[in-house]
Amino acid sequence: MTAQFRTTRRATLAGLSMLALAGGARAQAAKKGGTLTFVQNAEPTTLVSLTTVATPSLTCSAKTTEGLLEYDYDIKPRPALATEWSISPDGTRYSFKLRPNVKFHDGKPFTSADVAYSIQLLKTVHPRGRNTFANVVEVQTPDPLSAIIVLSKPAPYLIKALTAAESPMLPKHVYEGSDPLTNQNGNVPIGTGPYLFKEWVRGSHVIYERNPNYWDPDLPRIDRMVCKFVRDAGARSVAFENGSGDIGYRTPVALADLDRLKKVPHLVFSTDGTSYSYNVQTMQFNLDSQYFKHLKVRQAVAHAIDRAAMLKAVAYGYGTVCAVPISPKSEFHDPTPSPYAYDLKKAEQLLDEAGFKRGADKIRFKVPMDFNPIGDESRKVCEFTRAALGRIGIAVEIRAQDLSAFSKRIYTDREFDFTYNGHSNLFDPTVGVQRIYWSKNFKKGVPFSNASNYNNPKVDALLEGAAVENDPVKRKAMFIEFQKIYAEDVPDLSLYTPLYLTIKNKRVHEDSPTADGVESNMSRVWLDA
Numbered sequence: 019m020t021a022q023f024r025t026t027r028r029a030t031l032a033g034l035s036m037l038a039l040a041g042g043a044r045a046q047a048a049k050k051g052g053t054l055t056f057v058q059n060a061e062p063t064t065l066v067s068l069t070t071v072a073t074p075s076l077t078c079s080a081k082t083t084e085g086l087l088e089y090d091y092d093i094k095p096r097p098a099l100a101t102e103w104s105i106s107p108d109g110t111r112y113s114f115k116l117r118p119n120v121k122f123h124d125g126k127p128f129t130s131a132d133v134a135y136s137i138q139l140l141k142t143v144h145p146r147g148r149n150t151f152a153n154v155v156e157v158q159t160p161d162p163l164s165a166i167i168v169l170s171k172p173a174p175y176l177i178k179a180l181t182a183a184e185s186p187m188l189p190k191h192v193y194e195g196s197d198p199l200t201n202q203n204g205n206v207p208i209g210t211g212p213y214l215f216k217e218w219v220r221g222s223h224v225i226y227e228r229n230p231n232y233w234d235p236d237l238p239r240i241d242r243m244v245c246k247f248v249r250d251a252g253a254r255s256v257a258f259e260n261g262s263g264d265i266g267y268r269t270p271v272a273l274a275d276l277d278r279l280k281k282v283p284h285l286v287f288s289t290d291g292t293s294y295s296y297n298v299q300t301m302q303f304n305l306d307s308q309y310f311k312h313l314k315v316r317q318a319v320a321h322a323i324d325r326a327a328m329l330k331a332v333a334y335g336y337g338t339v340c341a342v343p344i345s346p347k348s349e350f351h352d353p354t355p356s357p358y359a360y361d362l363k364k365a366e367q368l369l370d371e372a373g374f375k376r377g378a379d380k381i382r383f384k385v386p387m388d389f390n391p392i393g394d395e396s397r398k399v400c401e402f403t404r405a406a407l408g409r410i411g412i413a414v415e416i417r418a419q420d421l422s423a424f425s426k427r428i429y430t431d432r433e434f435d436f437t438y439n440g441h442s443n444l445f446d447p448t449v450g451v452q453r454i455y456w457s458k459n460f461k462k463g464v465p466f467s468n469a470s471n472y473n474n475p476k477v478d479a480l481l482e483g484a485a486v487e488n489d490p491v492k493r494k495a496m497f498i499e500f501q502k503i504y505a506e507d508v509p510d511l512s513l514y515t516p517l518y519l520t521i522k523n524k525r526v527h528e529d530s531p532t533a534d535g536v537e538s539n540m541s542r543v544w545l546d547a
Contacts, residue, residue, distance in 0.1 A: 080182035083209035109172030291535020
């Protein structure tokens with residue numbers, strides 16, 4: 019597997035030449051200038067994706083703060099801040115040559131010292147970085163334009179993990195000596211990216227302007243990007259219809275509106291730029307809860323949820339039923355059906371056996387259900403769950419809050435019983451999935467980590483083994499075995515993988531030329547007049 023990603027300067031340049039030839043007609047037609055309005059359904063908590071992997075922050079972060087590499091739709095690496103890279107035969111040394119004459123927005127040079135500092139910081143405070151960079155021993159910096167990541171064990175997924183949003187390269191001189199969780203760079207970002215931060219009006223928008231000193235003098239092509247936060251799904255639909263919104267991703271409108279909007283002549287719908295990450299929507303249990311610490315209660319809930327009916331009711335069929343944490347889009351997915359088929363009678367029996375009998379009011383127990391507010395379907399899933407569990411005597415109270423309050427409740431205070439959430443698989447299960455089920459990633463205060471407090475030594479061993487296994491056959495077998503144990507334990511309940519669409523005005527071009535789509539720096543995007 020390692021050899022697959024060994025890249026020389028000659029191969030890199032040849033690949034870029036082929037891309038230029040293939041896209042020559044589009045590049046020649048590209049226009050300069052204009053303002054792009056990016057419509058988002060939620061406001062980010064930070065503008066740099068160092069301490070969170072919430073999608074609103076991912077979308078914003080890469081506009082100012084770049085990564086070492088970018089990736090084509092097949093997740094093959096291409097140059098970004100690094101122009102060359104190689105991997106040692108044993109998979110324990112990743113060597114990068116950095117792009118010369120790159121400067122941060124404050125004029126300071128970008129060097130290997132920033133790479134070394136960023137990777138150590140990501141390893142410490144990033145929700146997925148604890149997994150991604152777990153084997154990093156040091157980052158050597160033999161000169162300002164050379165960085166060598168030294169690992170204690172192989173990390174076959176690492177070469178895919180270096181996008182701007184996933185592994186941002188940060189200014190050491192801004193962060194050093196500060197608390198990264200409260201550093202003001204998250205509010206007023208300084209990076210190497212194609213856009214300069216202009217303003218953040220809370221509750222309204224973020225504005226970015228063209229970086230006139232960007233390392234590629236031909237980019238970016240637009241003058242300004244406005245990320246507008248529109249919480250109401252209907253208002254987002256109107257924005258796309260009347261042209262006040264140019265682009266939005268992860269299906270940024272109510273799914274009920276899609277058929278109507280597809281008839282609007284100036285709108286385009288695309289799945290380009292979605293291959294870097296597939297989500298799995300999940301009903302997540304707190305295994306310390308007085309109710310859900312009981313396996314039979316979790317099994318009963320699993321028997322009470324009809325995934326196919328849920329997908330149709332809340333997502334209008336835009337997705338795929340999924341009973342395990344690894345998406346059907348992944349080569350590591352286990353297609354074995356859930357051992358807990360839809361069966362209300364069996365669910366009732368399990369609850370009786372667990373000691374939760376129906377009372378005189380026919381209710382076994384009452385429990386609050388929280389939900390991640392980022393997705394428009396979140397409340398609908400909770401409403402579906404309330405109805406489904408009501409049939410087996412569990413009374414569900416839906417509890418809503420904004421993203422900050424949700425994250426604090428679930429990941430810091432742990433004052434919850436169960437929640438509806440979504441988790442990105444990303445480009446590899448070691449990065450996207452392990453963080454949710456690895457006992458060593460139970461870390462209070464870190465969002466999108468092991469919120470359930472799931473602890474199974476066999477699962478830990480399988481996930482840790484897969485993280486360092488270079489044999490793809492053995493590695494897949496480990497992930498399959500993990501999913502089988504997961505299915506029996508039910509630490510949470512995987513529901514479905516959504517199909518995400520990017521909606522854009524026809525005047526928008528080259529918005530998603532990479533695997534991560536609009537979560538990239540969008541330096542190439544251009545607009546018709």
